[in-house]
Amino acid sequence: MTARPAIGAAARIVVKVGSSSLTSLDGGLDPVRLDALVDALAARRAGGAQVVLVSSGAIAAGLAPLGLAKRTRDLATQQAAASVGQLQLAHAYSASFARHGLTIGQILLTADDVIRRAHYRNAQRTLIRLLSLGVLPVVNENDTVATDEIRVGDNDRLAALVAHLVGAQALVLLSDVDGLYDGDPRQPGTVLVPDVDDVAALDLDVARPGVSGLGTGGMATKIEAASMAAGAGIPVLLAAAEDAASALDTSPAGPKVGTAFRAEGQRLSARRFWLRHAADVRGRLDLDEGAVHAVLRRRRSLLAAGVHGVAGEFVAGDVVDLVAPHGQVVARGVVAFDATELPNLIGRRTRDLPPEYRRELVHADDLVPLRGL
Incomplete structure (x- = not known):
């Protein structure tokens, strides 16, 4: 099965959304954007799939309540914003998913939870059990305690780790860009790359940060995450958050938006994937x-x-x-x-x-x- 039909048919799917797709330019949560995302996830869930959401946005959500105009480089202030924002984000998700009769569970991971084997296995058991209970897990890195030295890194990478950890059949990365381009999409003449069969063969000028300034990742981190997941047998779709409903389409042909990355090779065991990417x-x-x-x-x-x-x-x-x-x-x-x-x-x-x-x-x-x- 090629990437798009496999993504459409996936019975267990991990979806990652970036900060800029959930917040307004002043840093507060945008309820319209968040509800639209939740509606798309709930529709996929209603179709019988198990869904795990990896969500950025805690720090960005905490900016407005603290009266901060923009994201700061000061670590203590970032952690303070995350402390406030995590509660706001969890409450917003809980209320929005409740409209569809769905219960969420918050999972805040640290680097130790993916670096240390015993912690990795514990996180895996917790997520699988939540799914078996009908809960939709919402995962984020624990930004209130993470430092540059002990971070998992960008949430794109975290999403790839979580996708393998829960045995997902597909990974969808949603952001403020609608896919991978063969150059800077702001320049005339560049075109969307609809399908990627070999991530390692990519030779594109794609390391460009998001346009909002609220997120931390650029296209390079998304390609790295796609490479991690696709290389372990998980097809990946990169699409715009505003196209979430189309990205999660379950038609036989699969989603018609974004850039799809074909799964390469065989799925690694959890232990070998941990060794390769997280240890x-x-x-x-x-x-x-x-x-x-x-x-x-x-x-x-x-x-x-x-x-x-x-x-x-x-x-x-x-x-x-x-x-x-x-x-x-x-x-x-x-x-x-x-x-x-x-x-x-x-x-x-x-x-x-x-x-x-x-x-x-x-x-x-x-x-x-x-x-x-």
Whole structure:
């Protein structure tokens, strides 16, 4: 099934909406825009689909009540605005969805909830249980406590993580742009790209921020999110928030708006997706060419003999990057030894090691390739 019919037929779908699509230029929530979005989501829900909403807007929603004219760079003020805005946003969503007899549940995630494996699994269980109870989860990063050093990042990326976390069959990214263009859409002659079969092959001048100044992401973050999701088997649609009803169309041909990204490859297990996109990397192992071939081509475990260098401070169970001789990170995995143990092990054949160390440095089940040969 191609991207558009798959998106239209998805039984579980994640929808992300940006700040600029929910707020007015003075920073307050726009009830007309919010109700229009909710109507579109409720219609998809009434059609039998399970829906998860990843919503920006907490900081923007808090600006007007605090008397702030625009988004500030001051972290403490941003967090204060988020504290006020999260309540306003949740109340607005709750009241709007109640018009359709739907109950929402708010999920505020921090970086730890996607970086640390145990937290990741807990967030996954909570979201799946909410869906099974008929609740529509509304997800946002917890901006009241997040700092630049511990942020998940833009909510486009968070939406891609959530889509895989809940096993969604489609991801829809709604913003103030109506799709991907082959250049700056403000310039004459640029055209909308309706379908993308290979995200990695894109070579477009698209890193342009939103026009409102209220959001944090640009087209580059949306393409990154689309790449994350599509590369893990989830088709993606990028469309304008004002076209939400059309973007969530369930006709056999699927939505006719925006840019659709075809799902590439097989869906990764939750563990491998976490390793590839969400894990907190603590160090690196430098591999020789033979080890790179074994890991990427033969999908074998990494042995001590194929490693010639170690960097970082990590312990057994941490995630490390596996680096080829030319310096490129080619894989990522869970290491079985502390960094302090490895200098005496690397470069040696397994049979030459003490009996207690005769095991893989990174087992194949705990390893995900990032690049092919």
